[in-house]
Each structure stands twice: as structure tokens, then as C-alpha cells.
Amino acid sequence: MTLEILTPEKKLYSGEVYGVQLPGINGLFEVLEKHAPLVSALAKGKLKVLKSRNEASSYSIESGFVEVLDNKATVLVEGAVALD
Template sequence: MFLEIITPDEKVFSGEVVAVNLPGTEGPFEVLNNHAAIISTLDKGNVKISEGHNQVKNLVIDGGIVEVLNNKVIVLAEAVIG
């Protein structure tokens, strides 16, 4: 699936991923390929990006919104910390 992480200032990440773990306001959750369509608010916390073959990236966001639709995940983050 395709993941984009965008802040008001820049595009932080863009590419194909196997999974992404997100800090939802109601608790953390994971998005995998063929996930049901959702829109959710995000809390401040860690975003774990699994690109496959044991390649993992971690980002800390300062809240935001995520949309999942047709194997495309768009994270609109307030800011990326660090």
C-alpha cells in the first residue's frame, strides 16, 4: 500500500509500505494492505512504518488526521518531532 506523511511545511514520507502503526486518539492501531476505509484523528506519538524485509522507520508526530482509502494512507500531521 502507499503511504504519505505530510505536515504543513513538508512531505515527510512517501512510498510503498507493508504496514503502518499509528497513535489514534482512541488508542494505537495498525493499517495493513486492503484495510477498510477510515478517517481517524491522531494523538501525539510514534508512527512505525514497516517497509518490508525488516526495514522499519519511526517518526514522532504531534497529532493529526489519517485517511485510509483504496490501499492509500495519507497522514496529515501537525508536526514531526525530532
């Protein structure tokens, strides 16, 4: 699955991943390969990029949105800081 994390200022991440854990407005959820199409609002919290089953990196994000379509997840957030 391809993941892009974008802020108004720059592209924070772009690449192939195993999955991503996101802070939805109703709680944490995870998107893995071949996920059904989805658009969801995101709350302030921790976003975890699952680069593989054993490797991950994290970001603290402000509110935003995620769109999942055709095995690509695009995360649009107002601001983010890498935690690793």
C-alpha cells in the first residue's frame, strides 16, 4: 500500500507501507493493504506508520482527513511532528 502524509507546508512521508494506524474522531483505527475506499476525519493524536510487520515510525498530528482509494492512503493534516 502507498502512503502519503501531507501538511500545508510540505510532504512529510511518501512510500510503500504495510499499514497505518490513525486517530479517528471516534477512536483509533487501522488501514492495511487492499482496504475498502474510505474518507474519514482525523482527530489530534498519534499516527503510526507501519513500514513492515516489525518496523514503525510515529507522528504527532493535528486534525485532518484521510482518503483511502485504490490501495493508496492520503493523509492531509494541519500539522505534524515526527516522534522518532
